[in-house]
Amino acid sequence: MSVREASPTPGPASPARPYVPRSVSTRFLRSELMLIFGRRRNWAGMAALAAVPIIIAVVTKIWPPGGGGGGGPDFFNQITNNGLFVSLAALTVELPLFLPLAVSAIAGDSVAGEANTGTLRYLLTVPVDRTRLLAVKYLGVLTFAFAAVALVAVTGTIVGLLLFGGGDVLLLSGRLVGFVEGLGRVLGVVLYLGVCLSALGAIGVFVSTLTEQPIGATIAIMVLTVLSFILDQIAQLDWLHPYLLTHHWMDYGEFLRDPVDLGALGPGLLSAAAYTGIFLTAAWARFAGKDVSS
Amino acid sequence: MAETTPRPGGDREPVPARDASVATYGLTKRFGHQVAVDSVELRVPRGAVYGFLGPNGSGKTTTIRMLLGLIMPTAGRHDLLGKPFREHAGAVLPRVGALVEGPAFHPYLSGRANLRRLDAADRTADPRTAAARIDTALERVGLTSAAAKRYRAYSLGMRQRLAIAAALLTPRELLILDEPTNGLDPQGTREVRALVSGLAADGATVMLSTHLLSEVEQICTHVGVMHQGKLVAQGSLAQLRARAVPRVRVETERPEAAAETLTALGVTDVTTGAGEAGGLLGDLAPEKIVAALVHDDVPVRGFGVVAPDLEELFVELTGEGFDVSA
Numbered sequence: 001m002s003v004r005e006a007s008p009t010p011g012p013a014s015p016a017r018p019y020v021p022r023s024v025s026t027r028f029l030r031s032e033l034m035l036i037f038g039r040r041r042n043w044a045g046m047a048a049l050a051a052v053p054i055i056i057a058v059v060t061k062i063w064p065p066g067g068g069g070g071g072g073p074d075f076f077n078q079i080t081n082n083g084l085f086v087s088l089a090a091l092t093v094e095l096p097l098f099l100p101l102a103v104s105a106i107a108g109d110s111v112a113g114e115a116n117t118g119t120l121r122y123l124l125t126v127p128v129d130r131t132r133l134l135a136v137k138y139l140g141v142l143t144f145a146f147a148a149v150a151l152v153a154v155t156g157t158i159v160g161l162l163l164f165g166g167g168d169v170l171l172l173s174g175r176l177v178g179f180v181e182g183l184g185r186v187l188g189v190v191l192y193l194g195v196c197l198s199a200l201g202a203i204g205v206f207v208s209t210l211t212e213q214p215i216g217a218t219i220a221i222m223v224l225t226v227l228s229f230i231l232d233q234i235a236q237l238d239w240l241h242p243y244l245l246t247h248h249w250m251d252y253g254e255f256l257r258d259p260v261d262l263g264a265l266g267p268g269l270l271s272a273a274a275y276t277g278i279f280l281t282a283a284w285a286r287f288a289g290k291d292v293s294s
Numbered sequence: 295m296a297e298t299t300p301r302p303g304g305d306r307e308p309v310p311a312r313d314a315s316v317a318t319y320g321l322t323k324r325f326g327h328q329v330a331v332d333s334v335e336l337r338v339p340r341g342a343v344y345g346f347l348g349p350n351g352s353g354k355t356t357t358i359r360m361l362l363g364l365i366m367p368t369a370g371r372h373d374l375l376g377k378p379f380r381e382h383a384g385a386v387l388p389r390v391g392a393l394v395e396g397p398a399f400h401p402y403l404s405g406r407a408n409l410r411r412l413d414a415a416d417r418t419a420d421p422r423t424a425a426a427r428i429d430t431a432l433e434r435v436g437l438t439s440a441a442a443k444r445y446r447a448y449s450l451g452m453r454q455r456l457a458i459a460a461a462l463l464t465p466r467e468l469l470i471l472d473e474p475t476n477g478l479d480p481q482g483t484r485e486v487r488a489l490v491s492g493l494a495a496d497g498a499t500v501m502l503s504t505h506l507l508s509e510v511e512q513i514c515t516h517v518g519v520m521h522q523g524k525l526v527a528q529g530s531l532a533q534l535r536a537r538a539v540p541r542v543r544v545e546t547e548r549p550e551a552a553a554e555t556l557t558a559l560g561v562t563d564v565t566t567g568a569g570e571a572g573g574l575l576g577d578l579a580p581e582k583i584v585a586a587l588v589h590d591d592v593p594v595r596g597f598g599v600v601a602p603d604l605e606e607l608f609v610e611l612t613g614e615g616f617d618v619s620a
Contacts, residue, residue, distance in 0.1 A: 025417060126415045293365060
């Protein structure tokens, strides 16, 4: 434990920097992804996300549904016919709480977490341009949103195929399609939900610039999500419904009709793009000139 | 008494702004109605070790945050390394190493992983040399053996060292260090001071904030004193010492008579106490005063010229004591 008084490198007197920075470098983004996906807390969250399809599959295997019940989600009754439906059933039950919660935790932590540990001031003096910091933070959240949905779908598919096997897929419209096409449709669902949750992530990054308390930010984002679900249930507010963040999330069922009407997915994608654009702009406006005193 | 010539106003060394590594122009920060930093005109000469001294809450950290662009000034502007900061922050900051208000790292990452993250964030840092530079920085602060430990398990001294290592990841022309020896034991304090002196010897300019007078006296060439948001004194250490105005002190049974003589000689700020009288020496030769006292039949038991030391000077400037224990 001794400080070396004179060290040959790096000498502060040699300002020469032969390294010419590339205009686009993914180094910081990769570091951000390592931070998100290397953190034990996030592993625990992802384990919880992955546990749901496993629970669904095992329970269905032990106690198969009676059939013709009609009350539960359609996907659950299909599981015994085709394991692929485990992933769809799991996504359906995780969409109202678990998936938004996971994205809220990551998004809430994005800026507020760095402010809370004080690392934000050191990133900014590195220096990291504030716009670049927000961009990297959002790309991290976006990657996590897609990864979370994919994790549920992949786990569900694997467990489902192991316990129930694959085969042709019966669509909601009653037509049978091949297994590979069925997989493609599940992929479509994953991408669509990834876009929806990325919009939530944009709101989250904005909320995260408002506070130094990551937990507070996460709760606030979750409150907004649940509020959106609640408002969407109140019939008197039907004029408001199309503008709610979560209103179009359930539109992913479109991927299980025949043929897939991409036009029906338009409003959901447009809504997600609008939310993303508005809240990333707001986050930038808030953060670009903000005093960082944490 | 080596430095007894008073130089009123000699604290403002006119360092030309282009030769300054840090120059501020009317830098001001208001939080609501409270003025945290008030029209500060810093001049940190290139190559100096500049002690930024002041009691806690005097505006040092707020000033440093403005210098690094973390908070925006309410008024005024500043140059770093000769470039206007607002326009050239992205080009200038990579040449500046900083320690702001204590160390801060991700607790669940190791020391090395934390440095790797900061280096990854630096667009100007060469990724090919990252591992070597990180190892060198860790070695310089003596953290090599603890590099793989989680930051959570570090002692305060190790955390402080890691923060200094982060400031040394790439070659720096200017180091802005906020209380760099805070939390270090005496041995660690000595090592960090040696490190700072070594960096300065290599040609870097160092600006370090501190509330420790001893730190300034040991390693600084220049000093700026903050008090209640204002820069109340600035200059080289020698200049500041010269500013300390010496006083005469006469021990006598008749302080009133001594005071009369002193006043008659033109001594200002004359005071009397139990068995003594005193005043500001001014341009008078001390032996003349003694002669005058004897001539006036004042019984002199003792006579002295007392120049206040730096500590007394700073107490006078700031009206507050400094922690001189470390």
